[in-house]
Amino acid sequence: MLRTMAFTSSDVRAAERPLLDRSVPLMRMASRALADVCRSVVNARGSEVERSSIVILAGAGNNGGDGLYAGSLLARSGAGVTVLAVGTALHDAAARSLMRAGGRVLVVDPRCRIPGFDTGFDDAELRLRLTASADLLLHADVVMDAMTGIGSKGALTGTASVMADLLAEILHDGRRCADGNDDNDGNGEGAHDRPTVVAVDVPSGLGVDSGTVPGASITADVTVTFGALKPCLVVPPVCYRRGGLVVVDLGLDLDPGRAVVRRMDASCASSRLVVPGAGDMKYSRGVVGLITGSQRYPGAGVLSVSAAARSGCGMVRYLGPRRAQDLVLQAMPEVVVGKGHVQAWTVGCGVDPDDHDDDSPASAVGALLRHYQTDDGGSVSTTGVEPMPPVSMPPVCVDAGALDLLPDHVLPQVVITPHAGELARLLTRMGHPRTVDAVLDDPWGNAVLVHRITGATVLLKGAMTLVVGDDGQGDGLHPDGAHPDGARTMVSGAGPAWLSTAGSGDVLAGLIGSLLAQWRASRESADDATAEERSSAGKDRGCPAVTEIAAAGAYIHGLSGRMASGCDVCADAEPLIMRVAPVGGVTRDSSTSSDRVPWNRARSIGHPIVASDLIEQLQFVLASLLRRHEDDDARR
Ligand SMILES: NC(=O)C1=CN([C@@H]2O[C@H](COP(=O)(O)OP(=O)(O)OC[C@H]3O[C@@H](n4cnc5c(N)ncnc54)[C@H](OP(=O)(O)O)[C@@H]3O)[C@@H](O)[C@H]2O)[C@@H](O)CC1
Ligand SMILES: Nc1ncnc2c1ncn2[C@@H]1O[C@H](COP(=O)(O)OP(=O)(O)O)[C@@H](O)[C@H]1O
Numbered sequence: 001m002l003r004t005m006a007f008t009s010s011d012v013r014a015a016e017r018p019l020l021d022r023s024v025p026l027m028r029m030a031s032r033a034l035a036d037v038c039r040s041v042v043n044a045r046g047s048e049v050e051r052s053s054i055v056i057l058a059g060a061g062n063n064g065g066d067g068l069y070a071g072s073l074l075a076r077s078g079a080g081v082t083v084l085a086v087g088t089a090l091h092d093a094a095a096r097s098l099m100r101a102g103g104r105v106l107v108v109d110p111r112c113r114i115p116g117f118d119t120g121f122d123d124a125e126l127r128l129r130l131t132a133s134a135d136l137l138l139h140a141d142v143v144m145d146a147m148t149g150i151g152s153k154g155a156l157t158g159t160a161s162v163m164a165d166l167l168a169e170i171l172h173d174g175r176r177c178a179d180g181n182d183d184n185d186g187n188g189e190g191a192h193d194r195p196t197v198v199a200v201d202v203p204s205g206l207g208v209d210s211g212t213v214p215g216a217s218i219t220a221d222v223t224v225t226f227g228a229l230k231p232c233l234v235v236p237p238v239c240y241r242r243g244g245l246v247v248v249d250l251g252l253d254l255d256p257g258r259a260v261v262r263r264m265d266a267s268c269a270s271s272r273l274v275v276p277g278a279g280d281m282k283y284s285r286g287v288v289g290l291i292t293g294s295q296r297y298p299g300a301g302v303l304s305v306s307a308a309a310r311s312g313c314g315m316v317r318y319l320g321p322r323r324a325q326d327l328v329l330q331a332m333p334e335v336v337v338g339k340g341h342v343q344a345w346t347v348g349c350g351v352d353p354d355d356h357d358d359d360s361p362a363s364a365v366g367a368l369l370r371h372y373q374t375d376d377g378g379s380v381s382t383t384g385v386e387p388m389p390p391v392s393m394p395p396v397c398v399d400a401g402a403l404d405l406l407p408d409h410v411l412p413q414v415v416i417t418p419h420a421g422e423l424a425r426l427l428t429r430m431g432h433p434r435t436v437d438a439v440l441d442d443p444w445g446n447a448v449l450v451h452r453i454t455g456a457t458v459l460l461k462g463a464m465t466l467v468v469g470d471d472g473q474g475d476g477l478h479p480d481g482a483h484p485d486g487a488r489t490m491v492s493g494a495g496p497a498w499l500s501t502a503g504s505g506d507v508l509a510g511l512i513g514s515l516l517a518q519w520r521a522s523r524e525s526a527d528d529a530t531a532e533e534r535s536s537a538g539k540d541r542g543c544p545a546v547t548e549i550a551a552a553g554a555y556i557h558g559l560s561g562r563m564a565s566g567c568d569v570c571a572d573a574e575p576l577i578m579r580v581a582p583v584g585g586v587t588r589d590s591s592t593s594s595d596r597v598p599w600n601r602a603r604s605i606g607h608p609i610v611a612s613d614l615i616e617q618l619q620f621v622l623a624s625l626l627r628r629h630e631d632d633d634a635r636r
């Protein structure tokens with residue numbers, strides 16, 4: 001749970017309460033883990049704690065308290081520790097502990113009231129102190145950001161905001177430019193010509209529960225979060241600013257049903273794969289139908305079909321235009337061209353929505369999607385098409401050109417796969433005008449909005465891909481209450497930036513269609529699936545499996561990108577779990593090797609790829625996930 005589930009600030013606070021009532025020293029425990037990470041960061045920089053310089057940006061709340069207690073432990077280990085007090089006070093007991101250990105305090109906020117320190121200084125003095133702060137930040141090994149945590153309200157204000165901007169400038173320019181000297185370590189890397197930023201609980205200045213960036217904020221190299229993941233650490237755009245993740249297990253008793261966001265991981269993705277048995281045949285393994293490609297973009301047909309065929313289904317049926325058919329058959333002679341029964345669809349890749357000819361792919365897609373149209377209450381609309389019970393409709397992955405043909409309200413087994421530009425266009429068409437930048441500023445909020453107004457399962461592509469779908473159990477609310485009747489949000493950030501290459505989305509759409517067909521076929525043929533179970537799998541509300549399968553598709557796609565490019569830099573690496581007892585030492589999860597710890601900067605940047613390379617890798621990625629399946633089965 002600590003690795004995959006994110007909880008709102010209020011749920012984390014509520015879970016802390018009983019422990020605090022029992023006098024469990026949560027802040028001391030948190031700060032021990034934090035100090036341990038800082039020591040490792042210093043060592044990873046090739047330095048020693050005794051010779052290191054640690055600067056702590058400390059606010060007036062408990063987040064500042066965590067930083068101060070950690071600073072106190074580091075000062076006792078011999079580090080030079082300076083606290084820049086950026087708020088109206090400092091956590092009293094923690095500040096005294098720090099000073100007893102030999103740490104120094106520089107008050108930077110003129111409003112700050114700390115016994116024994118100058119306050120209320122004038123602008124000239126403030127400028128001097130800011131210059132001194134800049135110098136300290138510039139030459140620090142580690143900057144600990146302890147300005148605001150889960151008590152953060154809106155955009156950073158006052159000195160905290162000034163400090164965030166100052167640090168951003170220093171990180172951007174590096175020590176070399178700021179000093180005019182070349183501090184490069186001579187090995188050609190220059191990796192340590194700037195401090196390593198360790199965020200305490202969450203990077204300051206960010207929307208903790210929304211994942212948005214309202215103003216000046218901190219960008220961290222490592223975030224050490226306490227008790228549980230918070231939404232901002234896993235949803236974009238904030239997740240791009242938190243660096244490597246460490247989750248400190250404080251023993252909080254959190255209800256998994258209240259997780260607002262879940263990270264897709266290997267274990268969950270592998271559990272969504274279907275393994276054929278002796279009684280299976282091609283039809284029972286899942287047949288996916290594709291209406292993709294066009295006279296103008298036949299390649300999208302080839303890519304989507306090849307990806308579908310390589311993703312484990314029993315058969316692929318192709319219904320694209322003539323020119324694309326020939327190319328598809330050349331690339332994949334296994335494909336069957338023409339109509340027939342399918343258990344899932346992929347439509348839209350390379351389809352021109354404005355091609356209104358009767359036999360055009362757009363016309364076929366439009367006619368198909370009308371079968372999924374519902375009224376707002378979830379009943380299938382019968383206007384102009386033959387009525388079909390919702391449960392009998394196979395899932396459909398709606399990509400690219402087909403997004404323009406999406407009815408206003410559809411069944412939840414409709415998975416739409418827009419990128420930010422397509423989502424903005426869709427929202428604008430539906431009467432909620434958005435620019436692409438507005439979507440990129442709040443991808444989660446906008447994905448939830450599209451899910452709410454269309455009823456579709458929404459997969460919003462990006463470095464961190466978001467999937468918002470109906471949960472059917474009322475868990476997993478977006479914290480702004482935009483979807484009070486229950487939505488599930490999953491994220492997957494397994495792929496490197498090399499993945500953003502033309503045709504990559506076509507591969508994803510084909511892959512998702514294939515996974516959906518296999519799931520649907522397995523539900524149809526499962527001996528133990530009662531009629532009731534079967535109907536609940538496709539009920540007008542409640543398709544948690546569809547959400548998970550779409551997210552598993554994004555995860556598999558991401559891993560294929562990683563394998564094809566040889567790059568392991570991606571938006572979402574596995575967090576490191578640290579366990580800390582009320583008394584005693586800090587332990588790290590034994591499964592994490594030292595080259596995978598989040599503060600290790602050695603990463604392989606890999607090389608460019610084309611979308612076809614992803615298809616070649618699919619079988620190897622699926623093989624590794626299926627091995628995991630086998631291992632999990634053996635454990636059960
Ligand atoms: N509970 C526990 O047992 C445990 C809690 N733990 C830790 O406590 C943290 C929560 O502490 P918290 O509740 O004191 O809030 P916190 O994040 O320090 O923020 C409040 C301060 O920030 C300031 N501030 C706010 N917004 C601002 C803005 N926009 N711009 C500028 N300033 C702003 C605000 O100023 P004020 O509004 O009062 O002027 C106030 O000074 C949590 O994240 C974790 O680290 C761990 O030790 C584990 C055990
Ligand atoms: N910076 C990035 N890092 C990792 N993956 C990315 C990044 N940007 C985009 N992607 C992924 O690349 C794919 C691009 O899809 P899409 O834009 O639909 O391409 P196309 O339309 O050319 O097929 C998506 O799966 C998306 O999640």
Ligand SMILES: [K+]
Binds near residue numbers: 148202204
């Ligand atoms: K912080």
